[in-house]
Amino acid sequence: MSGFYHPEFLAGLLLIPCLIYYYIYHEKHSRRRALEFSKLSFAKAAAAEDKTRRRKFLSPKNTVFILLLLASGLIFTGLAGPHMPLETEKEGVNVVLAMDVSGSMHATDYKPDRLEVAKESALTLIENLGEKDFAGVVTFDSGAASAAYLSPDKEKTGRKLMAVSIKDGNTAIGDGLALAADMADSIPDRRKVVILLSDGENNAGGITPEEAISFAKNRNIQVFTIGLGSDEPVLYDYDTFGNPLYANLDEGILKKIAEETDGRYFRSVDEETLSEIYSGLNQAIIREAEESDIDYIFYLIAAVALIAAILKAFGRRQAVP
Numbered sequence: 001m002s003g004f005y006h007p008e009f010l011a012g013l014l015l016i017p018c019l020i021y022y023y024i025y026h027e028k029h030s031r032r033r034a035l036e037f038s039k040l041s042f043a044k045a046a047a048a049e050d051k052t053r054r055r056k057f058l059s060p061k062n063t064v065f066i067l068l069l070l071a072s073g074l075i076f077t078g079l080a081g082p083h084m085p086l087e088t089e090k091e092g093v094n095v096v097l098a099m100d101v102s103g104s105m106h107a108t109d110y111k112p113d114r115l116e117v118a119k120e121s122a123l124t125l126i127e128n129l130g131e132k133d134f135a136g137v138v139t140f141d142s143g144a145a146s147a148a149y150l151s152p153d154k155e156k157t158g159r160k161l162m163a164v165s166i167k168d169g170n171t172a173i174g175d176g177l178a179l180a181a182d183m184a185d186s187i188p189d190r191r192k193v194v195i196l197l198s199d200g201e202n203n204a205g206g207i208t209p210e211e212a213i214s215f216a217k218n219r220n221i222q223v224f225t226i227g228l229g230s231d232e233p234v235l236y237d238y239d240t241f242g243n244p245l246y247a248n249l250d251e252g253i254l255k256k257i258a259e260e261t262d263g264r265y266f267r268s269v270d271e272e273t274l275s276e277i278y279s280g281l282n283q284a285i286i287r288e289a290e291e292s293d294i295d296y297i298f299y300l301i302a303a304v305a306l307i308a309a310i311l312k313a314f315g316r317r318q319a320v321p
Helices: 007-038 042-051 053-057 060-079 114-127 154-162 173-184 209-218 251-260 271-284 295-314
Strands: 082-090 093-100 134-140 144-151 191-198 222-228 234-238 244-247 265-268 289-293
Touching: 007 060, 060 295, 082 295, 093 114, 093 144, 093 173, 114 154, 114 191, 114 271, 134 154, 134 173, 144 154, 144 173, 173 191, 173 209, 173 251, 191 251, 209 251, 222 251, 222 271, 251 265, 265 271
Parallel strands: 093 134, 093 191, 191 222, 222 265
Antiparallel strands: 082 289, 134 144, 234 244
């Protein structure tokens, strides 16, 4: 939003009408004294003055005074610290990918498996981030760990992302969100975004999803969530007793995370939809315009006005009689 950092300096602009009044008053009395001294008829002088008023208004002396007033006003405005958002200069964003690597990511309804497809799609997002954006990766199964610390080096982050492998643990969504939020908040004064992908339900970890949501909200972190899974439960393994294990997506908690952090929830049912989701997320991330100082513009114009006043006063056509 445009405005001033130090608006109190704008009070200096009140001096300008005072200076104008003093100048007009001084000039009027100076002319009267000159007329009395030269013993000219005041009426005749007034008539002659009416005919040449326009020419006298742009006299060198008046022009110098106007230029000095302009410079003074610009200097006071510059001291007030004017600023405005420039759309061409965008603030960088901290983007942290929180990726589920629990055993259910072995499921092969996405070819070759869910994790590999998720990594490829996420890599596209990282590669398309802005120059000023930072990227990091967090993985979670029964707990959470940092796979790639927040960095402006998107190529390095991408390599670490592709090195992520599946674990055999359960799904600790709360732990994953909390660690991702903490990473996103590690570099201050930037917009902070977490993109969390999971294909299961929260059934492990020491931090509940509700606690992680509160943590993210308190740090003003926007969370986008992606629910990964086919329309029907998918068999991905058997336990030690030979019982089948199915990936059961808990959309409720993912929707809650997104809603309470001003993010959005996306549902992926195959490789194509997942790729489209990650491709669109870069446009969904809000990038705020930077507040750029523009006081130098006022100082520059003020300097030009002062130089013009000096040249007018001491040039070939001097303002002084």
